[in-house]
Amino acid sequence: MHFTSLAATAFVVALASALPTNNHVVLEQRSGQSSWTADDRLKPDGRIKLPMRIGLKEKNIELGDEILTQVSDPTSEKFGQHLSPEEIVELFAPKPENIDAVHQWLEASGIEASRISLARGRNWLNFEASIAEVEALLRTEYKVFAHQTGQRHIACDEYSVPEHVADHIDLIMPTVHFDTKITTDPAQRKAKRDIPDNLKPGNPNSGFLPKKGPTIKGPGASPDAAQPFDLTTCNTMVTPDCLRALYGFPNGTLAKSSYGIVEYTPQAYLQGDLNLFYTNLARQIPSGTAPTFDSIDGGVDQTTTQSFNYNGESDLDLEYAIAIVYPQKVTLYQAGDLVEGASFNNFLDALDSAYCTSGGGDNANFDATYPDPNAGGYKSRDCGRYTAAAVISTSYGSNEADLTAAYEVRQCNEYMKLGMQGTTILYSSGDYGVAGNGGQCCTKAKCAGGTLNKGGSGTFNPSFPGTCPYVTSVGATQIVPGASVTAPEEACETVIYSGGGFSNVFAQPSYQASAVKAYYANHKPTYSATQYNNSQTVRGYPDISANGANYVVAIDNQITLIYGTSASSPTVGGIITLINEQRANAGKGPVGFINPTLYANPTALNDITSGGNQGCGTAGFTAVSGWDPVTGLGTPNYSKLLNVFMSLP
Ligand SMILES: *[C@@H]1O[C@H](CO)[C@@H](O)[C@H](O)[C@H]1NC(C)=O
Numbered sequence: 001m002h003f004t005s006l007a008a009t010a011f012v013v014a015l016a017s018a019l020p021t022n023n024h025v026v027l028e029q030r031s032g033q034s035s036w037t038a039d040d041r042l043k044p045d046g047r048i049k050l051p052m053r054i055g056l057k058e059k060n061i062e063l064g065d066e067i068l069t070q071v072s073d074p075t076s077e078k079f080g081q082h083l084s085p086e087e088i089v090e091l092f093a094p095k096p097e098n099i100d101a102v103h104q105w106l107e108a109s110g111i112e113a114s115r116i117s118l119a120r121g122r123n124w125l126n127f128e129a130s131i132a133e134v135e136a137l138l139r140t141e142y143k144v145f146a147h148q149t150g151q152r153h154i155a156c157d158e159y160s161v162p163e164h165v166a167d168h169i170d171l172i173m174p175t176v177h178f179d180t181k182i183t184t185d186p187a188q189r190k191a192k193r194d195i196p197d198n199l200k201p202g203n204p205n206s207g208f209l210p211k212k213g214p215t216i217k218g219p220g221a222s223p224d225a226a227q228p229f230d231l232t233t234c235n236t237m238v239t240p241d242c243l244r245a246l247y248g249f250p251n252g253t254l255a256k257s258s259y260g261i262v263e264y265t266p267q268a269y270l271q272g273d274l275n276l277f278y279t280n281l282a283r284q285i286p287s288g289t290a291p292t293f294d295s296i297d298g299g300v301d302q303t304t305t306q307s308f309n310y311n312g313e314s315d316l317d318l319e320y321a322i323a324i325v326y327p328q329k330v331t332l333y334q335a336g337d338l339v340e341g342a343s344f345n346n347f348l349d350a351l352d353s354a355y356c357t358s359g360g361g362d363n364a365n366f367d368a369t370y371p372d373p374n375a376g377g378y379k380s381r382d383c384g385r386y387t388a389a390a391v392i393s394t395s396y397g398s399n400e401a402d403l404t405a406a407y408e409v410r411q412c413n414e415y416m417k418l419g420m421q422g423t424t425i426l427y428s429s430g431d432y433g434v435a436g437n438g439g440q441c442c443t444k445a446k447c448a449g450g451t452l453n454k455g456g457s458g459t460f461n462p463s464f465p466g467t468c469p470y471v472t473s474v475g476a477t478q479i480v481p482g483a484s485v486t487a488p489e490e491a492c493e494t495v496i497y498s499g500g501g502f503s504n505v506f507a508q509p510s511y512q513a514s515a516v517k518a519y520y521a522n523h524k525p526t527y528s529a530t531q532y533n534n535s536q537t538v539r540g541y542p543d544i545s546a547n548g549a550n551y552v553v554a555i556d557n558q559i560t561l562i563y564g565t566s567a568s569s570p571t572v573g574g575i576i577t578l579i580n581e582q583r584a585n586a587g588k589g590p591v592g593f594i595n596p597t598l599y600a601n602p603t604a605l606n607d608i609t610s611g612g613n614q615g616c617g618t619a620g621f622t623a624v625s626g627w628d629p630v631t632g633l634g635t636p637n638y639s640k641l642l643n644v645f646m647s648l649p
């Protein structure tokens with residue numbers, strides 16, 4: 001539709017007319033910080049074939065921001081004119097002549113055409129080659145590296161390509177990244193993969209799960225004749241009815257849109273807990289009401305290990321998502337098998353076949369690989385198997401500092417593409433204020449290199465994907481202790497602190513520019529540039545917030561209180577879903593990427609002006625009038641937001 005012509009006219013680029021030369025330029029170098037060291041005693045085995053993957057530069061990727069803005073800026077004529085997945089593949093697939101140039105270079109270097117294949121998204125060229133071939137091709141030398149765990153991996157320190165193809169290539173793997181585990185030793189092959197726990201989104205040690213509070217009703221809790229919960233107890237126990245009172249949204253009546261919740265195995269919900277929740281707190285929902293189960297890469301709802309650390313997140317997310325949007329059905333995207341788990345990229349692969357196969361820029365330090373080499377692991381990868389729900393909420397995250405910038409940018413661009421298709425992507429902003437997962441802070445400025453400390457000092461440690469400008473990052477508020485449900489809320493300071501701050505990776509998106517400018521003009525924080533990037537040119541988060549304290553949740557057959565932005569995100573997602581339903585009822589499409597509309601209509605949110613998000617031995621930032629890096633623009637006022645979105649095409 002509209003964008004094919006835009007791409008064609010606005011993007012007539014003079015093709016690089018450079019003649020092939022023998023000048024090689026370095027494409028990537030190892031940065032130096034890594035838990036791997038070269039083991040000079042060993043030479044790579046000559047019998048090994050390397051599975052080479054050349055990541056081709058996507059075309060038009062620099063136009064993506066503008067196109068997303070066109071379909072999501074409320075002042076744009078094209079608001080709501082979302083693109084189809086096919087249009088997005090066409091828009092970003094590398095140009096045939098660029099693919100050809102790289103192909104020709106490979107053939108001229110002795111890699112026969114019959115060995116080379118192009119990925120479905122047309123963004124990766126794949127071939128197998130011996131180490132000698134690759135060393136000649138990339139003018140490099142492979143070494144065996146050893147990890148502190150004893151695992152070995154082949155990699156090089158840097159590699160180069162001829163000048164005339166360098167502009168067409170993002171990266172080549174395996175090279176400087178530790179992205180493909182190659183071993184000739186079957187015993188090692190069986191060894192448990194060593195993805196650190198904090199990088200496995202569903203791992204109980206990931207530091208991103210909600211926090212448990214006191215138990216309200218013991219095992220086997222059944223509905224009391226006298227309900228202990230009503231609107232007078234919201235300041236100590238938050239229920240779906242309390243959220244309706246806080247944000248003014250009605251019970252769901254339609255089932256005209258779609259709402260997805262993402263969970264990472266081994267996190268799992270228990271149907272008994274959902275039923276217990278319905279009978280106590282959402283009596284309009286029949287017992288047995290379950291989410292639609294979309295299994296990704298062997299995702300299972302495991303019930304063998306049951307405890308707060310395994311059921312808390314999933315039960316919380318699903319109980320509140322379902323209670324808010326019922327009778328709309330909620331889809332559960334359960335990602336990862338019990339052996340290897342999964343990463344955000346595995347989830348994205350399942351929605352977008354063009355991102356998948358070898359197209360995702362995966363990194364085995366962070367991502368699961370398929371077929372899983374471990375016994376019992378999942379054998380194939382789900383590519384483009386599911387359609388994206390109109391709203392998708394994820395209550396997991398990691399530290400920006402745990403991942404590489406190139407990896408984060410590539411994944412963030414995928415959220416951008418989902419926004420272009422009309423999907424609202426929500427991520428919780430983290431529970432440790434300006435510190436990262438588990439309260440850790442950075443030991444070096446900009447979190448570049450070094451290691452994370454245990455908190456209490458150091459520089460602020462922003463969380464990802466909350467800092468990706470193409471997701472909506474959700475922070476946490478609380479009812480002021482002792483106050484009524486109708487009084488203004490404040491930033492959450494009970495058990496958890498709302499994740500917030502400024503990115504070390506992503507530039508400031510245009511939709512946020514005036515809000516952040518006003519924040520610095522009126523409430524400039526006193527921290528220095530070593531504490532966080534205060535240049536006013538980087539992405540600030542969160543964007544919006546919602547209550548995240550004292551949620552009443554049924555977990556492991558008990559009624560318990562729970563705390564976290566993990567609660568805030570599914571609540572905001574539910575409210576956006578109710579708005580989508582009203583739009584659908586009026587013949588309109590889903591709201592899609594909401595940030596431009598939120599920032600253009602700050603008065604549709606309840607501004608939060610007190611509380612802070614301490615961390616790293618500081619008081620963190622403070623919630624103030626206008627946008628702030630604690631609660632964003634504030635909490636939703638459903639009727640005002642509905643008016644705004646219903647007034648748009
Ligand atoms: C939302 O805004 C409307 C209009 O200003 C106001 O009447 C209403 O009380 C607000 N709702 C909530 C729950 O604060």
Ligand SMILES: *[C@@H]1O[C@H](CO)[C@@H](O)[C@H](O)[C@H]1NC(C)=O
Nearest residue numbers: 241244249250251282283284
């Ligand atoms: C929504 O449903 C709940 C549970 O049935 C009920 O208690 C509540 O009064 C309803 N709220 C509104 C705003 O209709």
Ligand SMILES: *[C@@H]1O[C@H](CO)[C@@H](O)[C@H](O)[C@H]1NC(C)=O
Nearest residue numbers: 446507529533534535537538
């Ligand atoms: C802050 O971010 C900007 C934009 O990315 C960058 O140019 C600048 O060097 C960063 N400042 C610090 C102190 O890291």
